[in-house]
Amino acid sequence: MTSLKLSPGSNITPKDILGLPRPDAGVANPSGSLALWPSTEFDFDKRRTERSIFLVDIEGAKQAGASAKSSEDFSGPAEPKKVLHSLASTDAAWLDDRTIAFLRPAVPKDEFAVKGEHGERVDHPKDLSDDEFSKKAKEWSEKEGGKGTEVWAKDVDTEEEYCVGKFPVSIGDLTITHLSNGDKSSKEEAILAFSATVFPDGDIFTVHDQEKKLEEKAAGSDALVYDELFVRHWDEWKPTAGQKKQLHFVRLSRASDADQAGSNQSEASLEEFELVEPPKGRWSMQMQTSAASEETAARPEVFSPLKGTPLECPVGPFGGASDFSFSAKHLLFHAKDPHLNPAWHTRTQVYLVPLSPRTAADAEPRAITVGTQGACSSPVLSPDGKRAAWLEMREDGYEADRNRVMIFEIESGKRWEASGEWDRSPSKIVWAPKSDKLFLEAEDQAHVKVFELDVSSSTSLKEPVPLTTEHAVAHVSPLSNSSLLLTWNSHSAPNQLSLLSVSKSDNSSAPPSTSLTPLASLTKNLHESKSLSRGEEFWFAGDKGHPVHGWILFPPEVEKVRSAKQKGELLDPQLKDKKWPMAVLLHGGPQSAWTDSWSTRWNPNTWAGHGYITVLINRTGSTGFGQAFCDAIKHDWGGAPFRDIVAGVEFVKKTFGEIDPERTAGCGASYAGHNDQLGFKCLVNHDGAFSTSTIWAATEELYFPEREFGGTPWESPEIYQKWDPSKHVQNWKTPMLVIHGSKDYRLTESESLAAFNVLQRQGIPSRLLVFPSENHFVLNPSNAIKWNEEILRFIDEWTAPADGEEKSGYDVKYASQ
Numbered sequence: 001m002t003s004l005k006l007s008p009g010s011n012i013t014p015k016d017i018l019g020l021p022r023p024d025a026g027v028a029n030p031s032g033s034l035a036l037w038p039s040t041e042f043d044f045d046k047r048r049t050e051r052s053i054f055l056v057d058i059e060g061a062k063q064a065g066a067s068a069k070s071s072e073d074f075s076g077p078a079e080p081k082k083v084l085h086s087l088a089s090t091d092a093a094w095l096d097d098r099t100i101a102f103l104r105p106a107v108p109k110d111e112f113a114v115k116g117e118h119g120e121r122v123d124h125p126k127d128l129s130d131d132e133f134s135k136k137a138k139e140w141s142e143k144e145g146g147k148g149t150e151v152w153a154k155d156v157d158t159e160e161e162y163c164v165g166k167f168p169v170s171i172g173d174l175t176i177t178h179l180s181n182g183d184k185s186s187k188e189e190a191i192l193a194f195s196a197t198v199f200p201d202g203d204i205f206t207v208h209d210q211e212k213k214l215e216e217k218a219a220g221s222d223a224l225v226y227d228e229l230f231v232r233h234w235d236e237w238k239p240t241a242g243q244k245k246q247l248h249f250v251r252l253s254r255a256s257d258a259d260q261a262g263s264n265q266s267e268a269s270l271e272e273f274e275l276v277e278p279p280k281g282r283w284s285m286q287m288q289t290s291a292a293s294e295e296t297a298a299r300p301e302v303f304s305p306l307k308g309t310p311l312e313c314p315v316g317p318f319g320g321a322s323d324f325s326f327s328a329k330h331l332l333f334h335a336k337d338p339h340l341n342p343a344w345h346t347r348t349q350v351y352l353v354p355l356s357p358r359t360a361a362d363a364e365p366r367a368i369t370v371g372t373q374g375a376c377s378s379p380v381l382s383p384d385g386k387r388a389a390w391l392e393m394r395e396d397g398y399e400a401d402r403n404r405v406m407i408f409e410i411e412s413g414k415r416w417e418a419s420g421e422w423d424r425s426p427s428k429i430v431w432a433p434k435s436d437k438l439f440l441e442a443e444d445q446a447h448v449k450v451f452e453l454d455v456s457s458s459t460s461l462k463e464p465v466p467l468t469t470e471h472a473v474a475h476v477s478p479l480s481n482s483s484l485l486l487t488w489n490s491h492s493a494p495n496q497l498s499l500l501s502v503s504k505s506d507n508s509s510a511p512p513s514t515s516l517t518p519l520a521s522l523t524k525n526l527h528e529s530k531s532l533s534r535g536e537e538f539w540f541a542g543d544k545g546h547p548v549h550g551w552i553l554f555p556p557e558v559e560k561v562r563s564a565k566q567k568g569e570l571l572d573p574q575l576k577d578k579k580w581p582m583a584v585l586l587h588g589g590p591q592s593a594w595t596d597s598w599s600t601r602w603n604p605n606t607w608a609g610h611g612y613i614t615v616l617i618n619r620t621g622s623t624g625f626g627q628a629f630c631d632a633i634k635h636d637w638g639g640a641p642f643r644d645i646v647a648g649v650e651f652v653k654k655t656f657g658e659i660d661p662e663r664t665a666g667c668g669a670s671y672a673g674h675n676d677q678l679g680f681k682c683l684v685n686h687d688g689a690f691s692t693s694t695i696w697a698a699t700e701e702l703y704f705p706e707r708e709f710g711g712t713p714w715e716s717p718e719i720y721q722k723w724d725p726s727k728h729v730q731n732w733k734t735p736m737l738v739i740h741g742s743k744d745y746r747l748t749e750s751e752s753l754a755a756f757n758v759l760q761r762q763g764i765p766s767r768l769l770v771f772p773s774e775n776h777f778v779l780n781p782s783n784a785i786k787w788n789e790e791i792l793r794f795i796d797e798w799t800a801p802a803d804g805e806e807k808s809g810y811d812v813k814y815a816s817q
Contacts, residue, residue, distance in 0.1 A: 004020065004021075004523065004525060004526060004529075005019050005043075006019075006526075006529055006530060010529070010530060010531045010556050011530070011531065011555070011556055011609040011611075012530045012531070012532055012605055013606075013609060013610075014606050014784070014785060014788035014789070014792075015044060015785060016530065017600060017603050017605070017606060018042060018044075018600055018781045018784055018785060019041070019042060019043070019044060020041070020494055020523055020526070021039050021040070021041045021494065021522040021523060022039060022040045022041065022494060022495075022600065023037055023038070023039040023054075023487075023494060023495040023496075023522050024037070024038040024039060024040075024090060024487075024495070025038075025474060025475030025477070025487045025495070026475065026477060026485055026487045026497045026520070027092075027093065027094065027477055028058065028094075028477045028478075028479055028485045029094045029096075029097050029098075030094060030096065030097055030178055031097050032058060032479035032480065033057075033058055033059055033097070034055060034057060034058060034097070034098075034156065035055070035056040035477070035485055035497065035519075035520075036053055036054070036055060036056075036083075036092055036093075036094065036100055037053070037054040037055070037056055037080055037497065037520065038051075038052070038054075038090035038091075038092055039051075039052050039053075039054060039090070039522060040052075040090060042781040044781065044782075044785075046127075047129040047130060047131070047782065048124070048126070048129050048130055048133075049124075049130050050085065050086065050124075051085075051086070051087040051088065051089065051090045051124065052082050052084060052085045052086075052087065052090075053082070053083055053084040053085075053087070053090065053092050053100065053102065054080035054081060054082050054083065054520075054522070055081045055082075055083045055156055056080050056081075056497060056519060056520045057078070057081075058479070058485065058499065058519060060077075060078065061077040061078065061499075061518075061519040061520055062499055062517055062519065064076040064077040064078065065077050065498075065499070065517040065518040065519055066517060068517070068518050071498065071516040071517070071518060072493075072518065073518055074496065074518045074520070074521035074524040075524065076518070077519055077520055077521075080522065083100070083154060083156055083159075084100070084102060084154060085116075085122075086116065086122040086124045086125065086126060087102065087104070087123050087124065088103075088104060088105050088123040088124055088133075088137070089102070089103045089104075089172075091103045091172055091173070091174040092174065093174050093175055093176040094176060095153055095164075095176055095190065095252070095254075095283050096178070096188060096190075096254070096283075098155055098156050098157050099153050099154065099155050099156070099283065100153065100154045100156060101151060101152070101153055101164065101174065101176060101192065101283075102151075102152055102153075102154065102174075103149055103150070103171065103172075103174060104121070104123055104149070104150045104151075104152050105123060105137060105140070105149065105150070106140075106141075106145060106146055106147060106148040106149060106166060107140070107145070107146070107150075108140050108143035108144060108145045109143070109144045109145040109146075110144075111140065111143065111146070120161070121161065147168060147169070147208060148166055148167050148168040148169055148170070149166070149167050149170055149171045150163050150165070150167075151164045151165050151166070151167070151174075151192065151285075152164060153282070153283055162282055164192075164252070164283050164284065164285060165250070165284070165285040165300050167194075167196070167204060167300070167302075168204060168207065168208065169196045169197070169198075169204045169207050169208075170196065170197075171194040171195065171196045171248075172194065172195055172196075172320075173194055173195040173314060173320050173323075173324075174192070174193075174194050174321070175192075175193045175321050175324075175326065176190050176191070176192055176193075176252075177190060177191040177193070177326040177327065177328070178190050179328045180328065187254065187255045188253065188254045188255075189251065189252065189253050190251075190252045190253075190283075191249050191252070191326050191355075192249060192250050192251075192252050192285075193247060193248070193249040193324070193326055194248055194249070195246065195247055195248070195313070195314055196245070196248055197243050197244065197245050197246075198243065198244070198245075198246055198304075199241060199242060200242040200308075201307070201308075202246055202304045202306060202308055202309075203304070203307070204248060204302060204304070205299065205302075210241070214241055224237055224240050225240060226238075226240065228341065229341055229342070229343035229344075229700075229702075230342055230343055230700055231700075232700055232745050233316055233317055233700050233701075234316070234317035234700070234745060234746065234775060234776070235317070235743040235744065235745060235775035235776075236317075244310075244312040245312055245313065245314060245316070245319075246304060246306040246307070246311070246312065246313065247304070247305060247306055247313050247324055247333060248302050248303065248304045249303050249305075249331075250285045250300045250301060250302055250303070251285070251286040251301065251303075252284065252285055252286070253283070253284060253286065254282065254283045254284070285300040285301070286301045287299065287300055287301060288300070288301050289301065303355070305331050305353045305355075305363070305365065306335075306365065309338075309364075309365060310338040311335040311336075311338060311351070311365060312335055312336060313333045313334065315334065315335060315336060322377070322378055322428065323377070323379070324379065325379050325380045325381045325388075326355075327381040327382075327385040328355075328385055329354060329355055329356070330352055330353065330354055330355060330381060330385065330388075330410070331352070331353045331355060332350065332351070332352055332353075332379045332380070332381050332388050332390075333350070333351055333353075333365075333379060334348045334349065334350045334351070334376045334377065334379050334390065335348060335349060335351065336348050336349075337349050337371075340396075343700065343701065343702045343703070344706060345396055345397060345703060346374050346375040346393070346396055346397055346398065346399055346703055347373060347374055347375065348375050348376045348377075349367040349369050349371065349376070350368055350369045350376050350379050350388070350392075350406075350408075351366060351367055351368070352365070352366050352368050352388060352408075352410070353366070368388065368408050368413075368415065369392065369406075370415075372396075373392050373393065373394055373396070374392070374393035374394055374395045374396040374397065374398060374401055375392075375393045375399060375401075376390050376391060376392045376393070376406075377390065377391045377403070377427075378391045378426075378427070378428050378429050380429055380430060380431055381431075382431045382435040383431055383433055383434070383435050384435040385410075386411065386435065387407055387408060387409055387410060388407070388408040388410060389406065389407050389408070389418075389429055389431065389438060389455070390405075390406050390408075390429075391403040391404065391405060391406070391426060391427075391428075391429060392404050392406045397703040397706065397707045398703075398707050399591075399703075399704065400425075400589075400591035400623065400630055400631075401425075401627075402423070402424075402425045402627045403425040403426050403427070404417050404419050405417065405418040405419040405426065405429060405438065405440070405453060405455075406418070407455055407458065414458070418438070418453060418455045418458075418461065419453065419461075419463075419464065420461045420463065422463050422464055423626045423627055424442045424443070424444055424451075424464070424624070424626075425442060425443070425623065425624075425627065425630075426440040426441060426442040426451070426464075427441055427442065427443070427448075428440070428441040428475075428476070429441075430476050430478060431478070432478055432481045433480055433481055434481050436454070436455065436456040436481070437452055437453055437454050437455055437481070438452075438453045438455055439451070439452055439453075439467075439476050439478060439484065440452075440453055440464055441473055441475075441476060442464075442624075443593060443595060443623050443624030444466070444624055445549060445624060445625060446537065446549055446551065446593060446594060446595050446596060446618060446624060447468075447469070447470055447471060447472060447595060447596050447624075448471070448472035448473050448474075448595055448596075448597065449466050449467070449468045449469065449473060450466070450467045450473050450476055450484065450486065450500065451464035451465060451466050451467065452464065452465045452467055452502070452512070453465075465511055465512065466511075467484075467500060467512070467514050468486075468488075468500065468514070468516070470490075470596060471488050471489065471490040471596050471597070472488060472489055472490065472595050472596055472597035472598075473486055473487070473488045474487045474488060474489060474495055475487035479499075482501065482502045482503065482504075483499065483500070483501055483502070484499070484500040484502070485497065485498075485499060485500075485519075486498045486499070486500050486516075489597055489598035490534065490596050490597065490598060491532070491533065491534055491535040491551075491553065491596050491597070491598070491604060491605065492527070492532035492533065492534045492535075492598075492605065493521070493523060493526070493532075494522070494523055494598045495598070496518070496520065496521045496522075496523075497518075497519040497520040497521070498516050498517060498518050498519055499516070499517040499519055500514060500515075500516055501514065501515045501516075501517070502514050530609075531559065531609075532605050532608075532609075533554055533555075533556075533559065533604075533605055533608045533614075534553075535551045535552065535553045535604070536551070536552050536553075537549065537550070538550050538551075538552060538651070538652070538655070540647060540648055540651035541647065542619065542620065542640070542643065542647050542648070543620060543639075543640040543641075543643040543644050543647070544640070546620075546629075548617065548618065548619060548620075548644050548648060549617075549618040549622075549625065550594075550615060550616060550617045550618060550648055550651075550652070551594055551596075551604070551615070551616040552613065552614070552615050552616075552652060553604045553607075553608040553613070553614040553616075554608060554613055554614075554658070555580060555608050555609065555610075555611050555612065555613065556608075556609070557575075557580075557611070558613060558658050561575050561578070561658065562658070578658070579658060579659065579660035579663075580611065580612065580613050580658055580659065580660060581612050581613070581660055581663035581664065581665070581795075581799040581801075582612060582613045582614075582615060582652070582653075582659045582660070582661075582663065582664045582665070583607040583613070583614050583615070583664075583665045583667055583795065584614075584615045584616075584617070584645075584649060584664065584665070584666050584667070584678075584680070585602060585604060585607070585614065585615070585616045585667050585668070586617070586645065586666060586667065586668030586669075586672035586675060587602075587616070587618075587622070587668075587669075587672060588669045588670025588671040588672050588673070589621065589623075589670070589671055590621045590633050590637065590641065590670075590671035590672070590708075591621055591622070591623055591630050591633065592622065593618050593622040593623045593624050593625075594616035594617070594618055594622075595624070600784065601778065601779075601784070602669070604616060606788060606792075607667075607792075610792055612665070612795075612799075613658060613659050615648070615649070615652050617644065617645055617648040617649075619641040619644035619645050619648070620633055620636075620640040620641045620644050621633030633708075634708060635708070635709065635719050637671070637692075637708070637723040638722070638723045642677075642678075645675065645678060646678060649664070649678065649679075660801075662681070662802075663799040663800075663801065664679070664680050664681055664799065665680055665681060665682050665683070665684065665798065665799055666680035666682075666683045667683070667684035667686075667791065667795070668683075668684065668685065668686070668688065669685075669687055669688065670686070670687055670688060670746075670747060670776065671688075671689060672688070673685040673686060673687065673688015673689055673751075674688050674689065674690070674725040677731065680734060681734070681798045681799050682734060682735045682736065682737070682794060682795055682797075682798035682799065683734050683735070683736045683737070684736075684737045684739070684791050684794065684795065685737065685738050685739065685752070685755060686739045686740075687739065687740050687741060687744050687746075687747050687751075687752065687776050688738075688747070688751060688752065688755065689725060689747055689751060690725055690726055690750075690751040690752070690754045690755045691724055691725065691726040691751070691754065692705065692713075692720045692721075692723055692724040692725075693713045693720055693724065694726075694750065694751065694754075695747060695751070696709075696712065696713055696720075697713075698748045698750065699745070699746055699747065699748070700745050700746065701746070709723070726754070726758075729758045729762075732758065732759065732762065732764060733764060734764070735764060735766060735794075735798050736755070736759055736764065736765075736766050736767075737766070737767050737769065737790065737791065737794040737795075738752045738755050738756045738759070738766060738767070738768050739752070739768075739769045739770075739771075739787065739790070739791075740752035740753075740768075740769075740770055740771070741770075741771045741772075741773075741775050741776060741777070741778065742770060742771065742773070742774070743772075743773065743774060743775045744774070744775050745775070746775075746776050747776065749770070752768065752770075753768075756768045767790070767794060769786075769787070769790050771783050771787075
């Protein structure tokens with residue numbers, strides 16, 4: 001059983017949460033019999049991140065999970081098998097039913113990779129911390145042959161590992177598309193696609209030479225010169241020589257024994273490109289056939305469909321493999337409209353490109369969107385290769401508009417909307433294997449659910465049908481039209497794998513019946529030693545009587561008291577009338593939501609485990625409750641949302657008698673950083689907004705404040721001033737902990753410096769916490785521990801009981817003062 005490093009006692013701590021495995025999405029192999037499952041885990045003692053790939057036997061786990069007591073009982077299925085460890089990257093994909101492709105850093109000439117206990121290669125040695133490993137990687141990259149990325153394969157049956165090929169640059173977003181050859185040959189073929197940063201020529205093989213020329217030209221200066229926006233995005237300054245991420249692909253093949261005897265395919269060695277014959281049964285890359293020199297002859301044949309265009313994909317700052325899709329004949333992707341400035345436009349176009357163009361004109365990416373829409377996302381090609389689908393917002397400049405499902409018939413060129421008037425906004429879509437329906441992931445009343453959408457006909461639209469009802473689905477991997485591999489999480493559990501089975505009713509109008517079978521968990525014994533609140537939902541009348549949703553999570557001690565009261569059991573007299581402090585978590589966005597999901601940043605069980613009754617309110621502007629509710633925050637930042645929070649706090653105080661109404665803390669981020677008039681004893685302001693005018697002046701994505709406030713500050717001064725926190729600082733009185741990451745370019749650190757200046761100048765108790773290396777989020781685990789420590793120490797100080805009674809949660813062990 002997976003051993004978890006946990007603190008003593010039943011209350012979970014921030015270190016427990018941050019030290020748990022962090023599984024990514026489970027991905028099924030072509031036959032649906034196995035799943036690869038990447039995961040990372042941070043060791044605080046070694047300050048080292050372990051990156052691993054696990055293997056899940058879907059069929060075996062299904063049989064073991066069939067006898068589970070509930071859909072969340074993972075005691076039956078076997079532990080996932082760790083097939084790769086000590087990796088530098090968890091990028092991985094299935095080459096075939098039994099072979100995993102994964103990435104490794106290049107090994108310089110005359111250097112040797114570290115070997116593990118069983119002779120296997122180790123990329124990140126166990127005795128090196130993350131900082132030490134980064135230092136070593138930088139040193140290796142400066143040596144001959146030390147730049148670039150190797151693509152490796154692992155046979156999960158024989159455990160054989162071999163290098164498939166090497167690229168001279170860092171790559172990511174690895175995907176594999178399997179090709180069907182019919183009866184033409186017995187060779188297996190596939191397309192291996194990836195993203196890499198290139199110069200305007202789009203050539204991965206010229207990157208290092210161009211970097212050297214830039215360095216020589218700079219002559220020691222690190223100045224950056226810009227003539228247009230963006231100049232920086234999220235947490236990075238934009239490069240000034242036209243560098244951008246673009247998509248590339250190579251063709252792979254694996255011949256049968258008979259075919260391979262006469263093969264002239266080549267495999268790249270570990271250190272440099274050499275023409276060598278791959279052993280039988282191994283995958284190899286197609287090599288350049290019209291090479292100008294011996295050096296280029298040893299290179300794989302890399303195709304770059306975006307070469308020579310201004311298009312960038314994946315789309316920053318959070319884009320990845322879900323930004324593009326391959327079939328046997330086409331590439332589908334989305335990219336920012338090159339004719340519009342991305343600083344004040346959200347529009348992306350969806351493009352279609354043939355993989356084997358007949359002419360130069362045919363090779364040009366062709367936009368298949370109408371050209372007037374807003375942002376697009378999740379482009380996917382159907383398994384039969386006949387249709388494309390994507391998500392599309394109508395309003396340019398609005399990043400929280402409703403996503404609509406669009407279908408494009410490739411042969412006829414017909415484009416149609418499949419989701420109609422459905423009032424939910426899916427975030428991801430994936431085709432069913434038979435290409436007749438789509439599976440959608442969408443927020444719905446504080447859960448992230450899977451929906452099924454029939455797209456077999458453009459003339460008879462059907463509304464999406466929910467297939468799940470609770471928690472948060474993070475990824476869907478269809479095994480068949482009626483069987484899905486789900487990656488899901490909740491308030492009380494990180495990602496886990498389950499099998500969703502769907503059965504159609506004889507009554508065509510009746511919804512399908514579903515069953516959820518637990519398959520795999522890396523934290524199955526977590527609840528044996530730690531008490532985590534699953535959260536309770538509540539609704540109350542918000543602004544103008546509109547129903548508003550919330551969550552409440554109770555500390556373990558409160559859970560026991562409530563349970564005893566419900567069962568009529570005798571209580572310790574000291575607990576009978578005891579009250580507990582309350583922490584109200586206020587989400588930013590402002591268009592986002594508190595869902596039943598796991599987080600390593602704002603995890604409500606952090607506060608509940610520390611002894612706080614924790615409340616989360618999905619006020620006006622929250623997503624997943626209909627588009628009108630989401631849109632209603634526009635021009636009204638301090639109106640209805642503020643009144644919702646006031647009403648919600650009063651509701652829980654009256655409804656849950658365990659709350660001490662005099663000991664409350666408000667903790668918010670970004671939009672929710674400043675809520676001084678809510679009557680809290682103290683406030684936590686993480687990367688919060690101080691001035692609406694300076695938000696516009698210093699942010700990178702200008703479209704956000706312009707959409708929220710009706711234009712630029714000079715076009716709509718009334719709305720900017722109306723909701724400007726800096727115009728109300730004379731009313732501030734609540735003690736505040738102010739936190740900011742110096743690399744936050746969305747809301748710059750000057751916002752927090754200004755707030756701290758005001759607090760200090762007025763003599764209001766306050767503290768400033770700065771993370772020079774963090775952006776809008778605190779991601780480094782060591783910094784995250786400090787973040788949690790400082791928050792809990794601050795709110796403990798200001799919500800301490802008047803009688804000096806000790807708190808019921810764990811004690812905070814402060815690393816430093």
